[in-house]
Amino acid sequence: MTVGNMESATLFDAGKKGRGLKAAKELVPGEVIFAEPSFSAVVFDNFATKVCHSCFRQQANLHRCAQCKFAHYCDRTCQTACWDEHKQECGAIRKMGNAPAENIRLAARVLWRIHKNAGIMSDSQLISVDQLEDHVADLSEEARTQLNADVQTFLQFWSHGRKKHDPEYISHIFGIIKCNGFTMSDQRAVRVGLFPNLCLVNHDCWPNCTVILNHGTQTALSSTLHSQRRIELRALEKIPEGAELTVSYVDFLSLSSDRQKKLREHFHFDCTCEHCAQHIKDDVMMASSDSKPSADKVKEVTAFSKECLEKIEAARLQGDFPEVVKICRECLEKQENVLADTHLYRLHVLSVAGEVLSFLQNFGEAAGYAEKMVEGYKRLYHPNNALLGMAIMRAGVTHWHAGKIEVGHGLICKAYGILMVTHGPNHAITRDLESMRTQTELELKMFLQDESAYHSMREAALKKKPLAPISAGGGNVKDVSRKK
Numbered sequence: 453m454t455v456g457n458m459e460s461a462t463l464f465d466a467g468k469k470g471r472g473l474k475a476a477k478e479l480v481p482g483e484v485i486f487a488e489p490s491f492s493a494v495v496f497d498n499f500a501t502k503v504c505h506s507c508f509r510q511q512a513n514l515h516r517c518a519q520c521k522f523a524h525y526c527d528r529t530c531q532t533a534c535w536d537e538h539k540q541e542c543g544a545i546r547k548m549g550n551a552p553a554e555n556i557r558l559a560a561r562v563l564w565r566i567h568k569n570a571g572i573m574s575d576s577q578l579i580s581v582d583q584l585e586d587h588v589a590d591l592s593e594e595a596r597t598q599l600n601a602d603v604q605t606f607l608q609f610w611s612h613g614r615k616k617h618d619p620e621y622i623s624h625i626f627g628i629i630k631c632n633g634f635t636m637s638d639q640r641a642v643r644v645g646l647f648p649n650l651c652l653v654n655h656d657c658w659p660n661c662t663v664i665l666n667h668g669t670q671t672a673l674s675s676t677l678h679s680q681r682r683i684e685l686r687a688l689e690k691i692p693e694g695a696e697l698t699v700s701y702v703d704f705l706s707l708s709s710d711r712q713k714k715l716r717e718h719f720h721f722d723c724t725c726e727h728c729a730q731h732i733k734d735d736v737m738m739a740s741s742d743s744k745p746s747a748d749k750v751k752e753v754t755a756f757s758k759e760c761l762e763k764i765e766a767a768r769l770q771g772d773f774p775e776v777v778k779i780c781r782e783c784l785e786k787q788e789n790v791l792a793d794t795h796l797y798r799l800h801v802l803s804v805a806g807e808v809l810s811f812l813q814n815f816g817e818a819a820g821y822a823e824k825m826v827e828g829y830k831r832l833y834h835p836n837n838a839l840l841g842m843a844i845m846r847a848g849v850t851h852w853h854a855g856k857i858e859v860g861h862g863l864i865c866k867a868y869g870i871l872m873v874t875h876g877p878n879h880a881i882t883r884d885l886e887s888m889r890t891q892t893e894l895e896l897k898m899f900l901q902d903e904s905a906y907h908s909m910r911e912a913a914l915k916k917k918p919l920a921p922i923s924a925g926g927g928n929v930k931d932v933s934r935k936k
């Protein structure tokens with residue numbers, strides 16, 4: 453096995469879970485354990501003409517590759533920076549007459565790269581790509597048939613002069629991508645990538661690390677910055693030397709049995725983490741309110757909530773936001789004094805209500821829901837969970853927009869503290885949050901000195917420049933998530 457150098461983590465045999473990484477020294481919250489550029493990445497089919505294939509930024513006027521007419525770039529700089537990765541792909545696309553689907557393109561890029569540098573990109577890479585797990589043996593019959601079709605398409609597409617591969621090895625590569633590929637999105641899904649070291653970090657529903665995509669600076673178009681598009685594994689808490697490093701592949705806000713089901717379906721393992729084994733917090737996520745409603749009442753409201761959530765989803769898909777708000781209000785009223793504020797159904801409705809009302813610029817009502825939701829989240833999530841930090845940030849902005857500057861500033865400060873750990877001081881979101889913190893601090897000072905002057909200043913400012921609506925697009929806040 454190829455083992456590279458890394459200061460903060462070492463490879464070890466994690467028993468039934470296979471390989472794993474453990475802390476080589478004591479780690480502090482927010483510490484970057486490693487940063488890693490993606491081994492290979494491609495733009496999703498849907499974004500092929502909208503996103504630069506080199507820097508992955510969304511641009512209006514992209515220039516296409518004159519040869520294959522498939523790849524699109526910002527400009528020459530981007531094209532040149534990417535040519536090494538694109539050159540064989542370009543030839544293959546021309547030979548085939550069109551570009552195959554994203555998973556075929558990614559498999560080919562992975563393989564070209566393996567040939568070029570034996571699956572190792574740097575001496576801090578702990579394992580070569582083709583040594584990763586593939587789980588091909590665990591696939592359902594249906595998935596097997598799909599895999600075989602993909603392998604056939606791949607073999608037509610693949611051109612590497614003398615180097616031929618048998619279908620079995622190609623299946624292995626597809627399997628690796630399926631269970632180790634990370635989808636990276638920056639509010640919009642754009643590419644899938646493979647990060648060999650990250651693949652070694654095992655799952656735990658209550659992890660001690662988090663993974664984040666860090667772009668470095670976004671402003672310059674220089675090719676030297678492309679290498680800064682990388683993931684970082686960051687410690688969420690103090691981790692003692694020798695402890696296993698873990699990340700979560702799923703959101704914690706589900707009952708343990710639901711998380712286990714998802715993990716089994718997508719990643720082919722049975723989660724035996726402490727939180728699943730002992731069903732930790734399942735009771736809180738299902739709790740009824742302190743006023744002790746009858747079992748029948750709880751049952752009735754739970755069923756009603758479930759129905760409402762389906763209706764809300766349908767109305768949201770149709771873009772009928774007033775209808776969404778109507779159902780949310782009705783549902784929240786029924787839940788009052790029956791379901792606890794930590795009940796998953798209640799949290800779900802609070803989250804949608806806050807988001808959609810903000811979008812409709814009804815910040816006052818939205819702020820109330822957002823605050824309740826954050827209180828529930830705080831009792832369920834790890835205190836440094838990135839999703840908790842993002843939810844607190846949105847709640848803070850909503851309060852600020854509603855003119856509730858004291859609470860707003862407090863929430864923004866709280867979110868900043870979490871994001872300093874999960875995203876670090878140089879991440880674009882943390883920087884945005886920092887400028888919001890400064891701004892709200894200023895406004896808070898003004899408010900505390902002279903309340904009425906603050907309100908008239910605010911009204912004048914709003915007349916000049918109305919607040920931009922907060923997106924109601926479903927709020928994909930995960931920077932990096934395992935491919936589903």
Ligand SMILES: [Zn+2]
Pocket residue numbers: 504505506507508509525526527530
């Ligand atoms: Zn570009």
Ligand SMILES: [Zn+2]
Pocket residue numbers: 517518519520521522523538541542
């Ligand atoms: Zn081309």
Ligand SMILES: [Zn+2]
Pocket residue numbers: 656657658711723724725726727728729
């Ligand atoms: Zn678990």
